[in-house]
Amino acid sequence: MTTYLRGRPIRLLAAASAAMLFLAACTGGPSDDGKDAAAGYDPAAAVELTWWTGQTSEAEQVAERLAADYHAAHPNVTIKTSPGAPTTEDLLTKLSAGFTGGSYPDISYAYGNWAGDLGASGRTQDLTAFVADPSFAWTEMPAAARAVATVDGKVIGIPALVDNLALIYNKKLFDAAGLEYPSDEWSWADFRSAARRLTDASTNTYGTAYSVSGNEDTTWHLWPLLWQNGGSILDGTKPAFNSEAGVAALETLRAMAVDDKSMYLDQTDEKYGPLFYGGHVGMLLSGPWALLDIKDAKLDYGVAALPGVNGDHQTVSGPDLWVLFDHDDANRAGASRAFVKWLTSAEVDAKWNLAVGNLPLRSVEQNTPEFAAYAKEYPGGQKFFDNLANAKQARPTMAGYEAMSRNVGDAIAKVLQGAATPKEALDEAARKSAAVLED
Template sequence: MDDLAGVRRARRHGPAPSRLRWPRHKSLLAATTAVVLLLTACSTRDDRERTLAGHAPDEVTITWWTGQSADAEQLAEQLAAEYQRLHPHVTIKTSAGASTTDDLLTKLSAGFTSDTYPDISYAYGSWAGELAASGRTQDLTDFVGDPAFGWHQMPFAARMTATVDGRVIGVPALVDNLALIHNKQLFDAAGVAYPTNDWSWDDFRQAARRLTDPGRGVYGTTYSVSGSEDTTWHLWPLLWQRGGRILDGKRPAFDSDAGVAALETLRAMAVDDRSMYLDQTDEKYGPLFNNGRIAMMMSGPWAMLELKQARLNYGVTMLPGFHGDHQTVSGPDLWVLFDHDDGARARAARDFVGWLTSRQIDAKWNLRLGNLPLRSSANSTPEFAAYIREYPGGQAFFDNLANAKQARPTIAGYAELSRHVGDAVAMVLQGAATPKEALHEAARRSVGALEDS
């Protein structure tokens, strides 16, 4: 089996640092005859009508910025070539678009000025508001509204992220969520029962306290205090579970009683119990977990390849809940489609993205790269069965998509809000401020950026 380990997928959403997005180790490039027939039938309505009328479809060239590093980019080029074989009138110019995924937004902004932007680009979900405000995106509302597309097979949070002011500007490219991963060996050594899907945050705190062993350098759990989006987005499930909101319109709402109580839950573990390893960099807690120094971490499916490589005996459950609410947060990324005032290009871009995100081809892309499938219907495919065998936590992460019931704001001011909330959380967990004063100050600092969004 080929090894694509090392494919880079930057950690998402504005100010957040890099994260590795790992691929799988199976080759899924050969299409069966049935799949080819199905995909051939997915050509655009205009193309079919022109063909029936005796006219060949117009030759068209589109540009696809994949946002991927070398090995994943190679896979993208193979899929583009497969599509072109099925649609010989379409030429797809494929490239990463920028040296890193993080640089794509700058490259897109420059392209809007110089009229060199692509037809399709990978984008972090947090960029959706800014890209929509450019006036260059296609309106895909009717496209995804066609029952044949299967829009509602994609997770709610991903669909909401792709929708700005009621207008769909992209199609989900990647879906994930935060769940609770635990090291079974450390639980067994401490005589603590494994987490369950019924755990409360009190259960989580109690277990973390029992699992912490300062003499051995073992912590019950961990949290990022870098002040990045990695710090911020881990707070949102606790806020939502208590009935809180991030925004009220364009006004900060995270400094409510629900937000203060959510942050107090984390503060008590970090400051009072000292059961929480505080990572200043975002980069240390994963390796420490894999090395048996941390018993539990809130993380996502991207962690599973390293867990496999570490030969760790681990389990995955939903996040702890409050009064039975186990909401999580999802970080969907998008394929955003852009308008060039050329109907043929726009149709070709839509048709290609519809093909790429179909259940059959998504198995060759996201499952091939070790990501969760985009569609709920994928759980019946042989590729998903193989994914679950390779990554035992995959089923739990897939099921946990149902707990991603809210989406983070996509307005441009969210990036600044995230920085202020991240700084507030970091101060509180390090004992430098109370949850109430820190969140109020973060809200005050966020007002201007949100009003300008």
């Protein structure tokens, strides 16, 4: 899979490994003592910043050019860029090791589902007052992205990328089956009916697909269904996903996978995308990153909002972050803030996210020539941008989310493969997760 400004599908560390790494990370080094890390910052001071972009290939080259542009405008600030790790997924391990050894960057890309553990490390800056300044225009960024950047009431990073899940469909397969295209008003019953009619065992064609690898790619696809059914992921710090709403949500998926056999189950999370691009899956529940591969495949496609429950079409957003770290150096802290404020400004973001095929970070960018060019190059991009309004809730930002996600992902995988009922599997995941969330 090509690496763009994010690595999708998301692959996570094993929960036990992540917990051990962050336990080690919380010893020694700067601590959260309530002091502003940038207090006393001198904007004219000579500073060298380390920026782990989390990118490879084209996106890394764009990052290098932007760092050079910033240095040209601010000669006292030198920015050393690197991917930080062989893959974006490896950054968490690299950061954890760096915390232990006292060698970690000023700024790093991070998946949003790492926010809770990073916030618990004691190494992040508190940016709450910084983003509250009117000049930052914090509210131009989607509410879900702002929520993911906030851990225990403190902002630890700035959104680096925003997205959401929607329904992408293959028009050719719908035409061949004599089906009307999906609409923004579809229910899950409509989706299930279409999936059945699109499935053709003789051509190895499935109505839809789902990852059963057990990682976050498996888990976060369940959250919109949970919310649409009126459920919650947590009740305070206790698992709540095994409620009647959670069982109903998972039963919706189980019926397609087990009863109808209209859902391709991907054991790796790397196959279902190419199968869709190749015309063997009719509908994909995916995000705007898929549009780049669809463009390469020259697929005739459309995008609609997620199917809904009683008219509720909530989706989930998976924002990623630029996390800023504290080195007990006010000038490094202040300079890193100034750089990320510049990087995520509407003007520069158009050269960053829109340039590599991602949604814009800020609402005001919809009126720019760059966004018009993006929407023209990636049909469906406007729909994903509009669908951000359906991202009304955010995944929890608390230490232990990754372990809980793995438990829920395993539960979903069992159910979709016919090895457990939704109630049994979710109750087991809740029992396992309760202990992790209490630690």
